[in-house]
Amino acid sequence: MVIEYANVNWDGLGFGLTPTDYMYIMNCSKGQKFSQGTLTRFGKTEMNPSSGILNYGQGLIEGLKAYRTRNERILLFRPEENAMRMQMGAERMCMSSPTIEQFVNAVKQIVHSNRRWVPPPGKGTMYIRPLLMGNGPDLGVAPASEYTFVTYASPVGNYHKGALNLVVEEKFRRATPGGTGGVKAITNYAIIYKPISEAKAKGFTDVLFLDAVTGKYVEEASTSNIFVVKENVISTPPTNGTILPGITRKSIIEIARVLGYQVEERAILVEELFDAEEVFCTGTAVVVNPVNSITYQDKRTEYKRGVGTVGQKLYEILTGIQSGCIEDEMGWTVELD
Structure with missing residues (x-):
């Protein structure tokens, strides 16, 4: 044909x-x-x-x-x-x-x-x-x-090109409790243009937002959820109303648990980024994107990427299912007639 x-x-x-x-x-x-x-x-x-x-x-x-x-x-x-x-x-x-x-x-x-x-x-x-x-x-x-x-x-094609270098946003907040951060409202997006523009002007790829109440906990990037890996434990902030419940996020959690990883949905202090082994972002646009570095209060921390990492393994399985290269035992794909 x-x-x-x-x-x-x-x-x-x-x-x-x-x-x-x-x-x-x-x-x-x-x-x-x-x-x-x-x-x-x-x-x-x-x-x-x-x-x-x-x-x-x-x-x-x-x-x-x-x-x-x-x-x-x-x-x-x-x-x-x-x-x-x-x-x-x-x-x-x-x-x-x-x-x-x-x-x-x-x-x-x-x-x-x-x-x-x-x-x-x-x-x-x-x-x-x-x-x-x-x-x-x-x-x-x-x-x-x-x-x-x-x-x-x-x-x-790809949403981000090149290494993903994030900066923690300390002044602006993406969402507040009781607001619309947990749904995909159009009003959630224009408000992040300014911090993103400022971050890109300084050479960063994207920003990482903190919670609006205390400013102590990691929430998400501008268009993606975030995961932190340490000692083979995968952690991600909970979807408690200020974080979008990403479908890629949900899928990665399910795949990781099938593979036997311990996955924790919990509040993550920003200081935990300093000793994480891996960090990766997930979303429909970004798929599973490894983070090269995160800068917080002028301290830059770099992370493992590529072959052998947890994030790479999860990326390969997810994209294999999506592209039909791996059998879809989860029943997630829908074939077009």
């Missing part, structure tokens, strides 16, 4: 938007169920200037990927988890949301209609962005009267 690919320089893919052929759109009114969605050519959408997402930030995003295997199958990775997380976020943000079946169907349709944009094996992945937004003609501070669910996709 001859596979048609889009005209893309697959070897030059970064993590940016490459417009594909189609997007998927569904609508509903407040308190109602989403209607049957439609595929439409990728492009601009109309929006009322008084819509909830523009005026009050009433919106949620998700992120997942499609993978092309060596025998040209296309796989999704745990899409129902993204659907459930969007529903959890919608409840917090007082929004109507698609059912799990509608969400997964939308993802399948967007990948199928854009399948020529799924990179060849080993050249990248297709990043899928579901977006739920308040889109009614409203003015007062209240849940929107209408909602729109849009899903689009883009072929992508």
